[in-house]
Amino acid sequence: MQKYNPQEIENKWQKIWKKSGIYKTKDLAEKPKFYALDMFPYPSGEGLHVGHTKGYTATDAVSRMKMMQGFNILHPMGWDAFGLPAENYAIKNKIHPRISTEKNIAVFKKQLEKIGFIYDWDREINTTDPEFYKWTQWIFLKMFEKGLAYESDEPVNWCPSCKTVLANEDLENGACERCSTQVVQKKMKQWVLKMTVYADRLLYDLDKKDLEWEELIKEQQRNWIGRSEGAVVKFKVQISKFKVEVQSLKLENNYIEVFTTRLDTIFGCAYCVVAPEHLLVENYKLQITNYKEVEKYIIQARNKTEMERTALAKEKTGVELKGIKAINPFTNEEVSVWVADYVLGSYGTGAVMAVPAHDERDFEFAKKYDLPIKKSIIPPALSEMPQSVNDVLASSGGHLDNSIRIKINCFTEDGELINSGKYTGLISRKAREEMIKWLEEKKIGKRKVNYKMRDWVFSRQRYWGEPFPLVFCPACKKQAESLKFKVKSEKLAENFKNTTNYKLQTTNYSLGEILNPGWIAVSGKDLPVRLPDVESYEPTGTGESPLANIKEWVNVKCPKCGGAAKRETNTMPQWAGSSWYYLRYIDPKNKKVLVDKDKEKSWMPVDLYVGGAEHATRHLLYARFWHKFLYDIGVVSVREPFKKLYHVGLILAPDGRKMSKRWGNVINPDDVIREFGADSFRLYEMFMGPFSQAVSWNTKGAVGMRRFLERIWQLNVKCQMSNVNSNPNDKIQNSNKLERLVHQTIKKVTEDIEEFKFNTAISALMILANEFERQEKTPKDYYEKFLIILAPFAPHIAEELWSFFAKAADDKSPENKNKYQESIFEQSWPKYDPRLVSEEEIELVIQINGKVKDRIKAAADISEDEAKKLALESEKIKKAIDGKGVKKVIFVKGRIINLVIKFIKFIK
């Protein structure tokens, strides 16, 4: 037998697998299905690194095991190929992104093949392929039709360096996630998807039993959605008596609406604060006596970046709006009104009631501007606390030390109401209920649920993305506007499910077209709207997309009225294609529908999804949102797309830093494979540590795996030479013990792969291999089973060694010959015998007072009495007891006997 030469056999088997096609997925098969999905990569110019392949190796191992367990596998791969890097590369090198992307894909694909993954390449998809993005556009059109996509004119995040708007999900500490440039708020017309309509379902479905996601990811999504229940309260605006001449204000502007989750503290409200963006200042321009000063503050605040506004240790600033007051509806007290940038314009109503006694931020602000601090809640247990925080401050000489801080902070919890009129004495929760009831009766407030999550800003001013299937028609605009008043837009849009037939009943405009007058959907039969070629990909920087310059593309006829119209020239964000791609693998070549209904039903949901945790609040949220929408319109049959989700832990460079071209510490899988072989590489990636944990790459790590495989190679010779099978009558030494170990290993490896504990699965394989080596003769059938359970991790060597049996079996029985001429992956996964999993003989541990003193060999089912007898016979134990009486005996069957000789206070 020749030496183990991984490169040679890996190459060989990769070719054979490709040719034989045993991994090709069969649709609507009899077997149970298993859909194993990897987050598809962005084909960058740098190629794959070892971080990508860690997740892929895991799904590949699971898929191979499932295949041998008799499942029909869907294990596809594709390319998330729209996005900025390709476009920036194009700008720099004057190469069309399609060309460079194609080249990168070829490199990626080759790299993946070298590792021996069993993707069904017949199902390969590419988000930039018009046949794919046709359906991305189609989903957008459906959302538009249902009123879920709308054109907004609100301020949005603008990245001055990438020259495009960004969604909230694309920010990292107020900076562009991609280039770290501080974003600025800019008022621009943008397409926005009403993700907030789905907020509650996105939140509550996380806790459904059949969603087997790690808590880490679920928690991130919960935080991101940021649901809080509270109330909106109207504070009447009162104008100072000196300046009553202007009364031209509309009635609805006569209130400040504040959002609060702590309505129970409203009797402690000392003032109101509005965000700099709030319309109040503009509306009361003439009544605010210090308008100049206020305006100056607002301009300053607007010029601050998000970072500066939310900086950690920043001192709060603000200006009082002199000349106006607000009336607390519960107390009828006048309170002052302030503008301050610690209140966010984009959350809630952009205005808050300030309760300095029970909110740390308000407290800080009130102290600085000397505003009243009035308590209205006490913790039930601390009712003897001073009545006012001012008392606390007074008694400490105004100095705020930590202990006082703690006392004040503890007031912010729910408690018992004081100084709160008829609500005094109620506990917080009860008080909130009563107060909301009162507000609703008086029509000066209502219950309100708020979300941190925003609607998804969905357009980008860049070239390399999906074009919107929309045109703007001035003639239709007038028509639609005349219809718009008939539609109570918000209501209809939120209940869009009931509006499906709206179009048929009233007009030939869809809800989206009425809500966004002038915007007309491209007809479904005209999809895809192809991305045109351009001379220059350079973003204009003006907020217009590079597509706007292509007159012959932009100018079209309106599909509704035939009049002159213009295409939407923004493109979709990179996340569009990945929000539904997993459905297309099921039916990648279907020209008629996004996915065939029967096929969808047979494959969904995805059974296993693996990818980076960085996608927790973007891709995974977007995909769930789109999926729920597709469920609502009947395209898919399940509510959640991904049943089981594991996140892959980061692989850090040997120096402990993140792998990056910048540091020059990137490990390329090709190099590792060249040195050690793909099987060693795969094993090492799985052996490094717990799957979800970040670990540093150790350059020498794969050495141990290579040694392991070399030993297995040698074992093969030993088995072939001996050519014995296990048999109760065989006189192989310790065969019973070895058999038990084989069964234990099968159990361990099977369960560990299922639970993504690959490191311990591999360690179990090593233990068995070590034991085989110690045997004089290793039975061939044990070795066969070992090869099968090794195969998910090291498929090439397993297949090669399996094929040796074929040669050896040449002159044996015909059925054996057939078996060995099949691929190892056509064999069935071994089952373990539960009776053989437990040990027959154990080392019984003898403890004195819980400390190990001796170990004796004993039968696994030894009784307590017998164990005690044996224990007391031990010399070491006799010495340790030293004549003292045994007070108590604790016996754990099959494990331990503990003799207690010290004094025990209470014997139960």
Add this chain to the structure above:
RNA sequence: GGCUCAGUGGUGGAAUUGGCAUACACGCGACACUUAAAAUGUCGUGUCCUUACGGACUUGUGGGUUCGACUCCCACCUGAGCCACCA
């Protein structure tokens, strides 16, 4: 500041329900093979005391519960990730 998770040899890490701490591997040391080196093999390898036999200590720190704690409880320290003036 909030939430989530983690802290075990020189290194990556194991350890069912509270029941033998350090599995498996890397590294290191000694030896064998070799002219030599690499590769490979054998043995050893938590720390301290002891020539040895053997003993003491040991899972971030301090306390608690228990016959018995890496595991449970309390307090603290350190690190990672996510969110962060979200009212």
